[in-house]
Amino acid sequence: MIELNDVSYSYGGGELLSGIDLTLAPGSFHFLTGPSGAGKTTFLKLCYADLLATAGRVSAFGQDARAMGRDDIARLRRRIGVVHQDCQFLDHLSVTENVALPLTVSGRDVVAEAENLTSLLSWVGLGDQGDSLPPQLSGGERQRAALARAVIMAPEIVIADEPTGNIDWEMSLRLLTLLVELNKMGKTILIATHDLNLIRTAKQQVSARVLRIHNRGIQLAGADL
Numbered sequence: 001m002i003e004l005n006d007v008s009y010s011y012g013g014g015e016l017l018s019g020i021d022l023t024l025a026p027g028s029f030h031f032l033t034g035p036s037g038a039g040k041t042t043f044l045k046l047c048y049a050d051l052l053a054t055a056g057r058v059s060a061f062g063q064d065a066r067a068m069g070r071d072d073i074a075r076l077r078r079r080i081g082v083v084h085q086d087c088q089f090l091d092h093l094s095v096t097e098n099v100a101l102p103l104t105v106s107g108r109d110v111v112a113e114a115e116n117l118t119s120l121l122s123w124v125g126l127g128d129q130g131d132s133l134p135p136q137l138s139g140g141e142r143q144r145a146a147l148a149r150a151v152i153m154a155p156e157i158v159i160a161d162e163p164t165g166n167i168d169w170e171m172s173l174r175l176l177t178l179l180v181e182l183n184k185m186g187k188t189i190l191i192a193t194h195d196l197n198l199i200r201t202a203k204q205q206v207s208a209r210v211l212r213i214h215n216r217g218i219q220l221a222g223a224d225l
């Protein structure tokens, strides 16, 4: 689904990522770890074509990221749902409206999707908070609202950047459960995290591969976690 061939990336200084070869297969579950500043967010952005590799080739669904036009990128964004590190919302819109935003933006009839929206919100445990405003949500609730927004377009791949960064352990487990459920529904999952406890817990529930950024490359971590 996503394939990187000899990919390097530099923001202008030295190379941050170098010579990366990797394939994310359909239905796979990957964690990406590495210290802060190692390039996890950058790597994710290369995967969903928010950044273009400075060398090498990234392809998503068989299409070269460098050859994608604006429409291709829009189509790609529907097939890859992203939970961003800072998960921002429009604070004057309700939680439901925020989650529905990708539908609105792509011109879909939100009223016709009302039932979907309701069941999605209750799936993430926000069935009673649809009318709340984002500032009224706790950290864990914000992350689950961001996950709902990321999957509203029924993407095939879900990418989450440090989704449990600022939330307590119980809330982290709850979010992990949702990501594992998505994987069991057939979605391909890629999560950047430096939370090794989260990875250990996940490995008891799902067959996950752990990638580690080390010396600008990506290596497969062993069972030593």
Ligand SMILES: Nc1ncnc2c1ncn2[C@@H]1O[C@H](COP(=O)(O)OP(=O)(O)O)[C@@H](O)[C@H]1O
Pocket (backbone or CB within 6 Å): 011, 016, 034, 035, 036, 037, 038, 039, 040, 041, 042, 043
């Ligand atoms: N837009 C940017 N311009 C220049 N440098 C950047 C930019 N974004 C990130 N960096 C730098 O690239 C490095 C890796 O960042 P990032 O991918 O966010 O790492 P991580 O997510 O692993 O913490 C950091 O040193 C960061 O300061």
Ligand SMILES: [Mg+2]
Pocket (backbone or CB within 6 Å): 040, 041, 042, 085, 161, 162
């Ligand atoms: Mg990051």
